[in-house]
Amino acid sequence: MFTKILIILLVLSPSFGEDYYELLGLKRNADQKSIRQAFKKIAVTHHPDKNNDDPDAHIKFVKYTTAYEILKDPETRKKYDLYGEEGVNGNNNNRQQNYHSYSYYQNNFGMYDDDPEIVTLNRNDYHDNVINSEKVWMINFYSAMCGHCHHLAPIWRKIAKDLEGVIRIGAVNCEDDWSLCHEIGIQSYPTLLYYPKNSKHGIRFTSKKSYQEIMDFVMERLDVNIEEITSTVWKNSLKGIEKREKSMLVFICGDNHECFDNDDQIKITATLENILTTGIVDCYKINCNDISSSTTAVFIPGFKHKTKNPIYFDNTYAINDLVHQVLDQLPEPQEITSSDFKDIQKTLENNNDNEDGWLICFYMGHATEFDVQLKRLPSIINDVNLGKLNCGKYSNICRKLNINRYPMWGVLKPGGAFELSHGKDNINDIAKFAENSIKAKNVWALTADKILSILKRQNNNEAWFIDWYAPWCPPCIQFLPEIRKASLEFDKSTVYFGTVDCTVHSNICQNYNIRSYPTAMLINGTTTSQFTAQKTATNIIEFINESINPTVIRLNSNNFYKIVGKKKTKTLWVIDYFAPWCGPCQQLAPEWINVAKALKKLPNIKIASIDCEANSDICRSEGVKSYPNIRLYPIGSEGLDKVTIYNGPRDSTSMIKWITEFLPIKIIDLNDNTLNKKVFNSKNDIWLVDFFAPWCGHCQKLEPHFNIAAQLLNGQVKFARVNCDLYKYDCGRAGVRAYPSLILYDPKNKKMNKIDGKLLSAFTAEQIEKQVLNHLNFNYDHDEL
Structure with missing residues (x-):
């Protein structure tokens, strides 16, 4: 039987005028499980499949779906809580939404939400709780659309109950958190991964997904130590002569004693790990005549325990019963x-x-x-x-x-x-x-x-x-x-x-x-x-470092007109006019710091900001009416009359690219003739050529840094670009196989130096400058020798 999936594409208006929490009937402190349960309840009653007589059913349900998609993810939920819909949608108000068929929400959604022994994980839970954890994890990565996943579900629930306290059992719905599954490399469902203690990567379970096969897989990998007790140690322990810092639980086995089997011993030991140690007495090897045949285990108190005498557990055959009785014997917390x-x-x-x-x-x-x-x-x-x-x-x-x-x-x-x-x-x-x-x-x-x-x-x-x-x-x-x-x-x-x-x-x-x-x-x-950026650890660190050693110049009424508004400036100023309460301004702040860091080596460029709430006189005189307002005052301008206002995307790459277009040293665009004449046949000039393709994302990221590097190396190297979509033959003749490719042509040494295009995706102007200078200095020193 095929499951019907209905996908609706709808252009949403900038705001529904409704609070996402109220829309789903949630309190603002709702956890992830509550969010899923609330949406499931709405989905099975308000789904368009069940409301064919309502012409607005699709639009209404897309609203519910949008609210759920935002609140289910901790990162987007955080942005929504801080900035509302604008913080989630950014500058793009066109969202594509899809939703599943009615049967999906009725039968498949949140498969393990009602199982207390199974932890439903999302991206943040996975990185915070599973990676490098002191506990062992076994996680089921599944799709609710997968028949094999539903077949495994009752088995997984039984495993979770039988291993409760022994290891942590988790589940990730890859339909709901596909980005996490993609990051881990999940390619088929269900995929079971076992995470030993303090591990970054899971071990894939590849056998038949039966209860016994999975349990055997886990039990073989549990690393526990059960001490085999000798006759002398046992006698001394019973008499209180054997001194132990930690209490010990001893399993009694053999000679008419109904012993916990090996797997149960391992489970109990793992459950009580770090609380006490465990051991085993083999009554075939040691005289157990003084121990009742109904005794399955004995608690030997540590020397700090208030009770000095052993405690015998009789007729205790269930793991949970024994664990509970052991915990009752432990000393009360201090x-x-x-x-x-x-x-x-x-x-x-x-x-x-x-x-x-x-x-x-x-x-x-x-x-x-x-x-x-x-x-x-x-x-x-x-x-x-x-x-x-x-x-x-x-x-x-x-x-x-x-x-x-x-x-x-x-x-x-x-x-x-x-x-x-x-x-x-x-x-x-x-x-x-x-x-x-x-x-x-x-x-x-x-x-x-x-x-x-x-x-x-x-x-x-x-x-x-x-x-x-x-x-x-x-x-x-x-x-x-x-x-x-x-x-x-x-x-x-x-x-x-x-x-x-x-x-x-x-x-x-x-x-x-x-x-x-x-x-x-x-x-x-x-x-x-004031800290106004998105409230993450990375942004806090950036904010503190920036506050202590600022790269963005803070302008105010005392210095603005003296240093920016002076005559015939030789400096290019780019200023962010902002208000502390403005959400988009807060989102811009970390990107603006990245702009300042990228351009900080150029002495003739200054990146600055002005708080328009604290310096309203400046912003009013400059006609600033909305925030953030990014303005560029070019080199050679007199006063503040000549200004260019930025209206593009507010990510650092786009803004740096815009700023570098106003720099004095320009990059030469080469064609097939000029490439041969100026570069290949050059006798004196050293050239650094960027071979790129317009559709290449890494090329676009590199472009502003290449422009900055041209300013840094002015007088030493000439900079040029070649569009390999237009001049494929010449790029092939230059040996270009990947984009972007930076090639340094040095006529003195009759050779070229090529930097692998794969390395350039994260290159900064300083790194390009360093690579070029290292190459030139090495070659010239080598020639002199």
Whole structure:
């Protein structure tokens, strides 16, 4: 039976006038699973196949599909949350949308969403949780349109249940997240990949996709150690003479004992990894007369355990039952007092790199509900101390730390910083927060006193990147991990990272005019710079580096007319007139920095920006009425009368290409005659020729950098271009086999030097300059020798 796919192509207007979250009936903090479930519910009731009497059914459903496509992807969702539809659509308001048939959404959509043991992964989840993970993963890359995938589904669900806690079982819908599947190289469905610990690439499962074959594949690869217990060790263990730092679970086997089979032993060992060790006693080799035949395992306490006597598990034959009973025997997580907390923080401050961080659960009443979570955490995260603090007993410390719900999880980091988790309270999210937070030693949840001291510049030696946020704000919660990532790139001596919870410090936020969340800024001495770019770690790093060592010149009322408006300028000025609140301006900012970096070696070109909110007099006098407004003041112009306004795409490549068209040194376009006469038969001039094709993307990216290189090498090398679509014969005679090809012709050495076109896609002007100078210097030095 063939599945019908209906594809609708529709030109959408710039705005539906409807909020995407409201359209799908979602709250703004909805997770990916909730988004899929909400869309599925809408799809099976509002699909055009089910509403043939509604002439607007197609248009309505495209709206729902568009909302889902934007919100399902973390990157586009982030842009939508920050900038609305304009941030998602950019300058292109023509979107092509397609959707599947009714039966697809009814039967195939979100195949594993209702299975708690299976983690449905998207691109971000895959890179953050699977790659280089401390846990083993097995992932099913499937298509909901694939019959074999549906045949595998019940098998995959059973495997997930039977391996729960042993490894992580995941699923990726390649119809829904095709870009991730394409990146990994998935070419057929279903594809099963096994990821060992700390791996970047999965091992492909190639056998028959049956339950037993898959289970055998996994079990063969689980790397666990089960110690074979000798008679002496066993006797000493039972007497408490054998001292072990970690507790041990011993399987009792042989001689009328119903033993867990080898696979079950491996599963239990993997589930309890990092919590305790496991061993096996073979009663055929060791006298087990003192052990009941109903005993399947024995818990041997470690020397730090409060119980010294072995604990016998009788008539326990199910894996989950045994694991639960073992966890019950483990010591309760350490109770921490307010004075303990202060002592731990002081120790961490004084021993920055020699102490493990602490994950602390703040609670009220009885802690039994989450004690099991704390006990299981060592099986997921390493090198972290675990504790719990009763806020009923120690309300002062909890109030000071801004604990406002229970349970709440916080991390004390090496170096003394403290940070609270605002995410979900399930074990995997807690572990992920703890790992990332402890790594980010330089991110501090700020107290009121510290915030005020920073804002009042009481210590001008410190630079702070401050994030003002609210825990209920989804973009804020998405931004916090990006801040942690960015902090890893900077030492405290350069910049500190601080977070301010505006639900806790509402008066401070109001007094300092924080109007929206998240708001981020860099406070460096007497200067405060607003962070307005898309809120990613890469952009934070770029912003801080740019603020400390700027490449874009910041013009204001004090210097604008003195340096730009002077007579007969020998400098080409390109200025971005912007407003901090303008979404397109914020999107332009990182691209504008890239423009400045590409052109920074040319002394006669200045890339600048003017904040029109802070310098409204300049923008008003220049007639700037919309933002961003990019203007070029050419070399040789007098005053500000001669100006060219840029109206093209706002990516760095396009803008650099436009600017370089105004540079004084021009590139010569060669034809078949001039190529022979000027280049091939040259007796004195050194030529660098760009052999290109107009349709070649790499050629288009190289073009502005080639123009810049011509300015840098002026007087040493002449620059030219040849369009190989027009002059194929001449390009072939020059040995051009790929585009772009840069060939340096040096008549002194009667030879040419060719740079492989494949390498040129990422070339900058500086790299071209370096390659040419290296070649010339080598040849001339060689001749002299």
